Amino acid sequence: MLVSLAIATANQPPNIVFVLADDLGYNDVSYHGSEIQTPNLDKLAIEGVRLENYYVQQVCSPTRSQLLSGRYQIHTGLQHSYIGVAQPNCLPTEIPILPQWLKNVGYATHMVGKWHLGFYKKACLPQNRGFDSFFGYHSGSEDYYTHFRGGYGVSFDDRDHWLGYDFWDNDVPFWSAISNYSVFVFNDRVNQVIDKHNKSKPLFLYLPFQSVHSPLQVPKQYQEPYKNITNNNRRIYAGMTSCMDEAIGNVVEKLKTADLWNNTVFVFSTDNGGQILEGGNNWPLRGWKASYWEGGLRGVGFVHSDLLPSDVRGTINKQLIHVSDWLPTLVNGVAGYPLNYTNLDGFNMWDIINSNKTSPRKELLHNIDPWPYQPKDFNTNMTSAIRVGDWKLLTGTPGANNGQWIAPPGSGITPHLPLTIPGQNVWLFNITADPYEEMELSEKYPTVVKTLLAKLDTYYKDxxxxxxxxxxxxANPALHNGTWAPWE
Incomplete structure (x- = not known):
């Protein structure tokens, strides 16, 4: 297929546009049955290839790290939580990431949006890791209008007095964004990137929106269609989602106007499950953001491109695919660049997406988090999850109040509560037969449990x-002219 792509595009690799939504839940797109209207995402997904056995990570930094590096958290040191705004931490700089690989093929590489992979030193910043330009946030949870964020999450007693601006144009604070809603600012910059693009090069545009992460903020007109939603958080969240959907439609139209769309591979993904405390919803999946249940890990994803064969457009792909697969898929599969890099955990899935062949991925390590004790040997008190074939095993504390099911607000549905067994730290499910994790099978299939625990032990040793x-x-912004800036 790479040969036919090359012929169709006069030996120039396709453009790649990767859109990442923040905290968008499984039940937050209308093509999954949500009351939230997402017409642009629906059209792109339904006319493309919908990925319905696709997984991301439980929170944002781990997903972003695996997307850009092609490596599991256990191989980058980012197994625990996300990168805090004041932590001297980042995705290790010795690991080459997606834009660096694509530059080897001659791509122009631009990022517009939220980084959240560490910024404590300049070497960690996206513009120093393969992106020709960076425009957006170093961290997360910024106000959508002022683009300031406080010290919440910081461990110091005076954190309530920490307040800093976090909107950057490469190395310079972009003060002009103040009072302007981030989605609109990002959309304007994407237009500029496309207008200035030299068409003699293929374009890689990475667009990780701030939306729809808290704080819950959106212009009033986007809430109007959802007056019937009585839950305030859900109503605002719905408006935020519709605003993001509109922006994605604008990006597509701009690519068409610029005569780039016909030679573009467009990918959409979420970064983790929806946060039910902030309006998100993952029904009928179990759990939510920051948990290892399906509601925390199952991603909303699709690929749309005129370069896809007509017989796969409009199909649903149920092959096992993980966010770590995007690097080899895009670099090797789409751009045609050989990856002589044996340490990747991801697989090249282009033929699987392009022709619905059987996935080379037979298992998926969701994560092993041994923090804070980090013992020498694996044990089931650690929070971990692994998928092998139809089976999924969880250990430790998977989160989400033992994995509750949360119905959409106002739906009238009252889900049953999960069975809680004191001291239980191992759960087994057949995800293919039971995608909602209702039938716990660890006692019925002890041999399967033993096999999967052995695999976790092997991963832990590595x-x-x-x-x-x-x-x-x-990191205190008061030391950096009121901004969240590198401090080492």
Whole structure:
């Protein structure tokens, strides 16, 4: 297929546009039956290839790290939580990431949106890791209009007095964004990137929206269609989702106007499950953001391209695919660049997406988090999850109040509560037969449990230590002209 792509595009690799939504839940797109209207995403997904056995990570930094590096968290030291705003931590700089690989093929590489992979030193920043330009946030949870964020999450007693601006144009604070909603600012910059693009080069545009992460903010007109939603968080969240959907439609139209669309591979993904406390919903899946149940890990994803064969457009792909697969898929499969890099955990899935062949991925390590004790040997008190074939095993504390099912607000549905067995730290499910994790099978299939625990032990032996450093008081924005800027 790479040969036919090359012929169709006069030996120039296709453009790649990768859109990442923040905290968008499984039940937050209308093509999954949501009351939230997402017409642009629906059209792109339904006319493309919908990925309905696709997994991301439980929170944002781990997903972003695996997307860009092609490596599991156990191989980058980012097994625990996300990268805090004051932590001297980042995706290890010695690991080459997606834009660096694509530059080897001659791509122009641009990022517009949220980074959240560490910024404590300049070497960690996206513009120093393969992106020709970066425009957006270093961290997360910024106000959508002011683009300031406080010290919430910081460990110091004076954190309530920490307040910094976090909107950047490469190395310079972009003060002009103040009072402008981030989705609109990002959309304007994407238009500029496309207008200035030299068509003699293929384009890689990475667009990780701030939306629809908290704080819950959106212009009033986007809430109007959802007056019938009585839950305030859900109503605002719905408006935020519709606003993001509109922006994605604008990006597509701009690519068409610029005569780039016909030679573009467009990918959409979420970064983790929806946060039910902030309006998101993952029904009928179990759990939510920050948990290892399906509601925390099952991603909303699709690929759309005129370069896809007509017989796969409009199909649903149920092959096992993980966010770590995007690097080899895009670099090797789409751009045609050989990856003589044996340490990747991801697989090239282009033929699987392009022709619905059987996935080479037979298993998926969701994660092993041994923090804070990091013992020498694996044990079931660690929070971990693994998928092998139809089977999924969880250990430790998977989160989400033992994996509750949360129905959409106002639906009138009252889900049953999960069975809680004191001291239980191992769960087994046949995900193919039971995607909602209702039938726990660890006692019925002890041999399967033993096999999967052995696999977790093998992965743990191959892991690097967790890197989760204490916050640094040198991150205080007061020391950096009121901005969240590198401090080392």
């Amino acid at each position: 892991s690097v230590p967790v890197r989760y450093p204490d916050d640094s008081d040198q």
